[in-house]
Amino acid sequence: MIRQMRREAFITGASGYIGRSLAARLHERGHAVRALVRRGSEGRLPPGPLPVYGNALDAASYRDAVAPADTFVHLVGTPHPSPAKARQFREVDLVSIREAVAAALHGQVRHFVYLSVAHPAPVMAAYIEVRKEGEALVRASGMAATFVRPWYVLGPGHRWPIALIPVYRLLELIPATRETATRLGLVTLEQLVSALVHAVEHPPSDVRVLNVPDIRERL
Numbered sequence: 001m002i003r004q005m006r007r008e009a010f011i012t013g014a015s016g017y018i019g020r021s022l023a024a025r026l027h028e029r030g031h032a033v034r035a036l037v038r039r040g041s042e043g044r045l046p047p048g049p050l051p052v053y054g055n056a057l058d059a060a061s062y063r064d065a066v067a068p069a070d071t072f073v074h075l076v077g078t079p080h081p082s083p084a085k086a087r088q089f090r091e092v093d094l095v096s097i098r099e100a101v102a103a104a105l106h107g108q109v110r111h112f113v114y115l116s117v118a119h120p121a122p123v124m125a126a127y128i129e130v131r132k133e134g135e136a137l138v139r140a141s142g143m144a145a146t147f148v149r150p151w152y153v154l155g156p157g158h159r160w161p162i163a164l165i166p167v168y169r170l171l172e173l174i175p176a177t178r179e180t181a182t183r184l185g186l187v188t189l190e191q192l193v194s195a196l197v198h199a200v201e202h203p204p205s206d207v208r209v210l211n212v213p214d215i216r217e218r219l
Helices: 019-028 083-106 125-141 160-173 175-183 189-201 212-217
Strands: 008-012 032-037 050-053 071-074 111-115 144-148 152-154 186-188 207-210
Touching: 008 019, 008 083, 019 032, 019 189, 071 083, 071 189, 083 111, 083 125, 111 125, 111 189, 125 144, 144 189, 152 160, 152 189, 160 175, 160 186, 175 212, 186 189, 186 212, 189 207, 189 212, 207 212
Parallel strands: 008 032, 008 071, 032 050, 071 111, 111 144, 144 207, 152 186
Antiparallel strands: none
């Protein structure tokens, strides 16, 4: 097995649903991991990653702790997004990615990994718009970047769409709906974490997009 180059990763949202698994996996694979958390939330981190105390909505509270990271992974977002949370998308998701880009530039990060969302889609317009604005902010920064675009991530506490799997399979067989059903397909937490690990370990030279089929390939 070829040993991967050791990365220095800085993660926002590392105490969350996806972040805990990613931080643990990167640490297990020998990478240095620092995780942005609020004081009192460090107990939600997996063993190994080093907590960095700060506010994801204020780059000044943590930007001096980003260096010497070569990779910045931004996972902050409104939990369980729904159309009713449009205001939170702009006040949390958009502000946090703006501040994250500023902090990453301050720390001279070379590769920015952004957990975005699959689009276009017929629903969740406000959520998708904010994620697209986030991608635009990262592109404008000039950093090499990876945009990871899942639609729904199946895992503990996030299993209700399992009942839709037969419907997805049917839609994927129909030429008129195949592309949309594939682009907005379901991925598992394990598939997403594997895709994020791959993104960290194999930084691009420019901007790379991992859509649902790409995420599924990484497991």
